[in-house]
Amino acid sequence: MTGIGLIVLAVVILGVAGAAAYGINVARNKVRSISRAMFGTSDLVEGIRNQADVLAETPKSVNGMTTLMEPQIRRDFPDFNWDEFRHKAENMLTSALIAIGTEDLGKLTPDASEDVRQQIQTRIDDNREAQIEEYYGNIQIHRTEIANYRHAGGKCMITIQSSVGYDFYREQNGKVIAGTKERKTQTKYNIELIYIQDADAVEFDNAMGTICPHCGAPVKTIGNMYCEFCGSGIVPLNIKVWSLHKFYEVDYNHM
Secondary structure, rough: OOOOHHHHHHHHHHHHHHHHHHHHHHHHHHHHHHHHHHHOOEEEEEEHHHHHHHHHHHOOOOOOHHHHHHHHHHHHHHOOHHHHHHHHHHHHHHHHHHHHHHHOOOOOOOOEHHHHHHHHHHHHHHHHHOOOOEEEEEEEEEEEEEEEEEEOHHHHEEEEEEHHHEEEOOOOOOOOEEEEEOEEEEEEEEEEEEOOOOHHHOOOOOOOOOOOOOOOEEEEOOOOOOOOOOEEEEOOOOOHHHHEEEEEEEEOOOO
């Protein structure tokens, strides 16, 4: 190659290199600009880390329908006490998470139904088989609201939703596969309360409905204060027949 050819080649290489450097510089400045706009810092990695720290301390919002649903529930069940059920549900949820983490059903509150106990035992058994350990610590329930109320098929169901923060991680063979050890996790759980109105119409082995204390006839009308068969007055015992049926973490399939 002639001297002129070498000079031309060198100029081309320098031009390409300069263009590449310019492009990289433009891209870097663009990333910094986006990072400043989104996170308030030009360091994208630092911004993402700071955002994760903020999210770790920010409670999840809940589907708060209490003001709408509670009057509907009280029309059907005049003695319904929302504060009492909220307290029971929060205690059950907290104890359930501790029971999963310690693999000890004895940590559950007495209010937990047989369905909940079986749900947790299945979770413990599955974890043991897969050699998975779960850790829950510093559990804090930020807010609990009624999310839904419906009745059909012989039963009434209240869905309660709680915003929860805790230290959480899941390990398999010593490796963290979910959660993190570095910061808190914010999430939310649904808890379902079941009231069996017509045991004949519900497919539960442990279904519990309301019967007349005088003649033993089933009471199948929500809120009925008198027996349809003998006319005797019926004292509602909602706190005893409402069952904490199950709980689950809210995800995209359970909004």
